[in-house]
Amino acid sequence: MKKFTKVTSMAMAAAMVASMLAVPAAAEEAAFKIGGIGPLTGAAAIYGNSALNAVQMAVDEVNAAGGINGYQVEFNAQDDEHDAEKSVNAYNTLKDWGMQMLVGTVTTTPCIAVAYECANDNLFALTPSASSPEVTAAGAGNVYQLCFTDPAQGTASAQYIGENMPEITKVAVLYNSSDAYSTGIYEKFVEEAEAQAFEVVETQTFTEDSNTDFSAQIQACMDAGAELVFLPFYYTEASIVLKQANEKEFAPVWFGVDGMDGILGVEGFDTSLAEGVMLLTPFAADADDEATKAFVAEFEEKFGDTPTQFAADGYDCVYALKAALEEAGATPDMSASDIADALKDAFTKIEVTGLTGTMTWNENCEVSKTPQAVVIKDGAYVAY
Amino acid sequence: MTVMIEKMKKKTRTNNLINYAIVIAAFAVIQVMKSTGNLSSLLNGLLIPVCSYIILAVSLNLVVGISGELSLGHAGFMSVGAFASAFFSKSMLDAIPFVPLRFGLAIVIGAAAAGVIGVLIGIPVLRLRGDYLAIVTLAFGEIIKNVITIFYIGIDGNGIHVSMKDKMSLHLEEGGNVILNGPQGISGTPKNATFLVGVLLVLITLFIVQNLINSRDGRAIMSIRDNRIAAESIGLNVTKYKLMAFTVSAALAGVAGALYAHNLSSLVASKFDFNLSILALVFVVLGGIGSIRGSIIAAVVLTALPEMLRFLSDYRMLIYAIVLIVMMLLNWSPKALELRERYLGRFFKKTAKEGK
Structure with a gap:
């Protein structure tokens, strides 16, 4: 009997190997094949879905408007569950599909692993939101960022506070030490703070495993007498911090970064708590310009929520790729490696105006765009 | 009597040989596919993780199946092996440029580190049995994960700097290198693992585990599993044998970790959580x-x-x-076994009888 079990399991294993062997038949319809990787399930799914939905939306728009260089675009999004190993698997799946360039990955840790693979295969990737400098380092020229780098945000935030808020002298920082994005901003913020008029009086941390109770950290910030608390992390956690601080009747100036955008859309969150929260962000869903309005309306109609900066970054990725492909005059019959060479050359030359501002790229694959300071008043963002 | 023992011995020997043969045959098939260009990138990328999961599963089977103790913290040992070896490889990147030597040493270091932790944890933990042991190993697995998470370690001209606060408090001088970056783990481990190394490690693991099982010590371990009191009464040192199985298993999990770490360029401690321990247990149970x-x-x-x-x-x-769920049911539920025997039994009559 045992033998039988073995025989069936062997047969199953063999069937699986056989299914893996089936190489996708090359259907030559001459379309650009863009892959996308991000967490579509699991704890970080909100970011991946947001970004990759917006990418799909932008691809549909581009196709409807006649495609890139006259060719249609195909997009294939794969899930990585915010895990480096799964992300590399997703990357390999996309390679089998015939991916010519990648939008991704959405989160930083998997992106570092995938960036190495991109550099190995000479495949071009543009990440909407993996903001750590380690990503571009690992990509060795093949992986460009569309979001701000963490250092740029940290420095800009410290400078902004120092220059525009002379009344602030004591600042506390709370950051997510398990997140490269949050830690990266924190490090540069503290570095720049030394040159500014205020003093960092308290530093508190949390990790992904302990992001539901912040009472100890809030108490420490209160005890240190902080007048401003800098929160360089995402809005889901920020909404909990604001709620718990309110319970303790602690009301400093709250200062966030682009990850804070989206806080007004958190379900069950009393937006009056976010009153007066300041943040530096390249994208605000309530901005008045036509492009943002049209994007927000369409996104809300299709997916039922207000788009966040992840969505805006994902959307801009497609238009940035479009601009670069047009600049390079690339065609879908080129190999992934030739497209990568063409794009690497084109990316430093283009200037793209998207939802998140006007962007140019330097030879370190980093984007340059201007953040905007906004403050939440009466449940909406207004320019500060 | 001796004839029967001889027969049994021969049977286990063939059984063991079949395992080696399966692994080698799989390796050969993959190599042929690779050289003829039939291997998809996905499968190619899965080869090394699969090897490390095989080692993990086989090593856990030593504790769960042979020693009969339920351990829920096996991912912890894997993470010790992964981090110890990745730490070594990254810090010796320039000092030992010869890859096979560096990678070989890294694997040995990963195994040794996990083995030492295995002994340290095994001594108190193996005094417990059954559910209690399961809960405590679970806790240890989480402790290992959290301990790795709080350390920041960097190297510069002055030697090793360690901090538990953040990267800046390492005070590295210009050109210093952060090796372990707290919860963000180690990134930039050289990608030295190859499928050949993976298969060799699987074979070595099989060799160690199968020989241990069929040795005098292995029989002692199994006798403790089957009847502890009887085993004690004939003078077997229960703690010693249990610790032996536990340590060997931990060290092999460390090897799995080392292989895993050298296949991905970013390694974070949160990967080796409770879920991975359970996954390993699922491998063994299924x-x-x-x-x-x-x-x-x-x-x-x-x-x-x-x-x-x-x-x-x-x-x-x-x-x-x-x-x-379906696989579990089909493989192990008594009804499914009965049904299978009834309808398919006649094709496998001979083997079915033997299997019983």
């Missing part, structure tokens, strides 16, 4: 507790399955769970 070959096959199938189901997009993990 493959059949105590069956080494079963562990190998289950590890391959369950690692490949979620990737094979990618075409289902959103329903992938749901279907994966259902397939898992």
